[in-house]
Amino acid sequence: MKLITISGPPSSGKTAVLSNVIKSLKAFGLHAGAVKYDCLATEDDAVFRALGIPVQTGLSGNLCPDHYFVSNIEECLKWGFSLNLDVLVSESAGLCNRCSPHIKGVLAVCVIDNLMGVATPKKIGPMLKFADIVVITKGDIVSQAEREVFAFQVRRANAKAKIMHVNGITGQGASELTSLFLNAPDTPKLDGEILRFSMPAALCSYCLGETRIGMEHQLGNIKRIKLKQEQL
Amino acid sequence: MMTILEKQIEVLKSEVPQVTDFFSDYGIILDDGGFTLGEYLEQLPEDFYEDIGIDQVTLLENLDGFLNQLNLLQNTEAPKVSEITIIGGHDKTGNPEHVELKLIRGSVTSIVGPTGSGKSRLLADIEWMAQNDTPTGRIIRVNGKKPDPELRFSLEYKLVAQLSQNMNFVMDTKVAEFIAMHAESRMIENAEAIVVDIIAQANLLAGESFTGQTPVTALSGGQSRALMIADTAFLSTSPVVLIDEIENAGIDRKKALSLLVKKEKIVLMATHDPILALMAEQRLIIKNGGIHKIITTTAKEKENLARLEELDNKLMSLRTRLRSGELIEES
Numbered sequence: 001m002k003l004i005t006i007s008g009p010p011s012s013g014k015t016a017v018l019s020n021v022i023k024s025l026k027a028f029g030l031h032a033g034a035v036k037y038d039c040l041a042t043e044d045d046a047v048f049r050a051l052g053i054p055v056q057t058g059l060s061g062n063l064c065p066d067h068y069f070v071s072n073i074e075e076c077l078k079w080g081f082s083l084n085l086d087v088l089v090s091e092s093a094g095l096c097n098r099c100s101p102h103i104k105g106v107l108a109v110c111v112i113d114n115l116m117g118v119a120t121p122k123k124i125g126p127m128l129k130f131a132d133i134v135v136i137t138k139g140d141i142v143s144q145a146e147r148e149v150f151a152f153q154v155r156r157a158n159a160k161a162k163i164m165h166v167n168g169i170t171g172q173g174a175s176e177l178t179s180l181f182l183n184a185p186d187t188p189k190l191d192g193e194i195l196r197f198s199m200p201a202a203l204c205s206y207c208l209g210e211t212r213i214g215m216e217h218q219l220g221n222i223k224r225i226k227l228k229q230e231q232l
Numbered sequence: 233m234m235t236i237l238e239k240q241i242e243v244l245k246s247e248v249p250q251v252t253d254f255f256s257d258y259g260i261i262l263d264d265g266g267f268t269l270g271e272y273l274e275q276l277p278e279d280f281y282e283d284i285g286i287d288q289v290t291l292l293e294n295l296d297g298f299l300n301q302l303n304l305l306q307n308t309e310a311p312k313v314s315e316i317t318i319i320g321g322h323d324k325t326g327n328p329e330h331v332e333l334k335l336i337r338g339s340v341t342s343i344v345g346p347t348g349s350g351k352s353r354l355l356a357d358i359e360w361m362a363q364n365d366t367p368t369g370r371i372i373r374v375n376g377k378k379p380d381p382e383l384r385f386s387l388e389y390k391l392v393a394q395l396s397q398n399m400n401f402v403m404d405t406k407v408a409e410f411i412a413m414h415a416e417s418r419m420i421e422n423a424e425a426i427v428v429d430i431i432a433q434a435n436l437l438a439g440e441s442f443t444g445q446t447p448v449t450a451l452s453g454g455q456s457r458a459l460m461i462a463d464t465a466f467l468s469t470s471p472v473v474l475i476d477e478i479e480n481a482g483i484d485r486k487k488a489l490s491l492l493v494k495k496e497k498i499v500l501m502a503t504h505d506p507i508l509a510l511m512a513e514q515r516l517i518i519k520n521g522g523i524h525k526i527i528t529t530t531a532k533e534k535e536n537l538a539r540l541e542e543l544d545n546k547l548m549s550l551r552t553r554l555r556s557g558e559l560i561e562e563s
Contacts (some may be wrong), residue, residue, distance in 0.1 A: 027367075076314075100285065110558070115402055117403070117404075118413070122258070124258040125285025126285045126286070129290065129294070130290065136332075138397060139394075141398055141402075141458050142399060142400065142463050143400070143401050143463075144395060144468060145460070146403055146459060148467075149413055149414055151387050151418075152417035155301060155387055156257060156294070156298055157295070158294065159296065159297020159301075160297060161294055163385060164385070175366055175367060176366070176384075197285065198282060201282075222507075
């Protein structure tokens with residue numbers, strides 16, 4: 001079974017791109033399944049279910065979604081095996097730009113959209129910088145020049161990734177993306193595998209439910225802002 | 233790569249000024265202190281890399297990729313695409329498409345057919361350089377040969393630039409800054425001259441004029457389309473330009489086409505406007521996902537085109553008169 005991790009900022013078009021990919025996987029006669037990781041609530045599972053594929057939803061609630069993902073992905077992989085799936089896609093929203101959901105040896109995809117502005121690629125960390133494929137969406141509503149400048153910025157942040165334009169609405173580019181999914185390596189197990197980059201660190205008093213503000217309430221992994229001397 | 237690591241930062245900055253920008257994207261400010269680049273990156277603490285979300289190895293790979301791209305854009309001529317051949321596959325029901333169509337630089341081809349007939353698929357096949365691996369089974373040859381599959385992902389050699397009615401500028405920037413930014417991404421050296429040229433050309437195409445200081449988001453529909461066409465003509469590396477339904481864009485369509493032809497683009501134009509369709513040398517009729525027919529514009533049609541243009545000019549002059557408050561009363 002091929003496991004593929006798809007991540008990207010909220011509303012960048014991950015689910016729309018994936019549903020088009022799943023349609024073309026099905027056209028190849030392959031069995032696909034999906035896991036949707038989200039934070040509070042999601043109805044995206046209905047989108048996948050409407051395509052007639054098995055879906056699992058994981059809600060991280062008040063935990064860091066990234067940490068939640070990595071502690072549960074192995075279980076999801078086993079679920080995929082139990083259904084004899086050919087391809088399992090795991091979709092997770094990058095809620096902070098320091099997310100790092102990609103695993104060594106597992107095809108890693110980052111979805112971002114043209115509307116985010118040219119500065120966005122540099123603001124996104126490992127989720128983009130360590131991806132194998134960067135999918136750029138919403139190209140049908142911005143100018144050619146903006147598409148070119150945006151793709152150039154993506155290239156600057158990730159020199160090796162394959163950069164693809166996919167239209168989540170019409171599906172243009174999705175069958176091409178699918179052909180890359182078909183070449184993804186198999187993932188027989190995740191036990192012992194390694195993340196491509198460390199996840200955002202946590203473990204301070206606020207992680208444990210502290211709500212009061214002030215020095216005396218701050219414990220653990222705390223980082224201070226560096227304020228510079230500014231002239232009025 | 234190794235040699236660049238051994239360079240003093242000050243030397244490097246003056247030789248390749250773009251590296252300053254590259255590193256600032258990662259929040260790394262290269263201040264000299266007499267370091268070489270390698271020493272500088274080495275002395276940055278581990279948790280600094282943790283914070284910026286990249287490790288030294290990947291950062292250097294990206295730098296290498298960036299420098300290669302820079303080199304490619306500055307020093308090598310893009311492999312010139314002089315023609316593209318579309319070899320037919322099959323339509324949606326599997327009927328073979330008996331077509332071998334050659335599109336050459338500086339030619340205009342119109343594409344007609346109802347919505348959903350497969351116009352976008354045809355274009356996607358060209359863009360992806362299909363090799364019997366898309367739903368249509370088409371094969372695309374570039375300069376008569378099978379293209380290198382790696383070029384599919386190359387940003388520098390993208391085959392198709394697209395322009396459609398639905399596209400808008402979304403960046404918060406002024407026209408001149410915007411074009412300069414596009415030129416910079418192409419590593420073009422005399423950006424100022426190009427900016428001036430593009431603004432002048434766009435103004436020739438647009439009904440109402442604008443300047444380099446106009447914010448791109450404030451441009452009217454016609455002005456936006458005009459700027460997009462002029463910018464694509466001058467700055468896009470893509471040899472193929474697809475224009476989707478620009479009949480109502482409020483620009484001088486004839487001048488727009490001739491600008492693209494002059495810049496040696498292979499122009500494909502999805503349209504139902506008889507004037508635009510007949511301006512093309514040939515038109516493809518798309519039906520049920522396949523190229524159903526190729527019609528070469530006949531001499532008689534060209535004659536009719538002249539008459540259609542007369543009619544169009546009449547309508548245009550009525551519009552101008554309406555705008556200036558005249559009565560349209562003659563019989």
